[in-house]
Amino acid sequence: MSNNEPNNHYYEPAVRSLGLIEGATIVMTVGAMAVVQWLDEQPLQVFGWFLFPIEFLLNAVFFPGTETRVRKNGAALLEALPIFLLSYVLYRFAKGAISVLRLVLPKRPQ
Numbered sequence: 001m002s003n004n005e006p007n008n009h010y011y012e013p014a015v016r017s018l019g020l021i022e023g024a025t026i027v028m029t030v031g032a033m034a035v036v037q038w039l040d041e042q043p044l045q046v047f048g049w050f051l052f053p054i055e056f057l058l059n060a061v062f063f064p065g066t067e068t069r070v071r072k073n074g075a076a077l078l079e080a081l082p083i084f085l086l087s088y089v090l091y092r093f094a095k096g097a098i099s100v101l102r103l104v105l106p107k108r109p110q
Helices: 020-041 046-062 073-104
Strands: none
Touching: 020 073, 046 073
16 A cells, blocks of 8 residues: 555655654663763762772772772763673672572582
């Protein structure tokens, strides 16, 4: 079917519209960027000082020659997201490995 036929009430949109998921993703991205910008403008840099010891230890272990500096709030949050994600993945992996080991290893007699 096309719009060229007579008495046809079929409508083909010229441009594909955004769906709910795409629209929500755009709104959340813009909102997150606004929050990060607002946090960077705040005079009290809380998140940078929270992240500094964690980043300092990780840099000392994996990249000994690097200099660790205190970051602004927004930059510290963006730096912390991969660290927290990696921590969660390692936690889930360790929890799964322990449960598998409990199933595989024989129980000790008491």
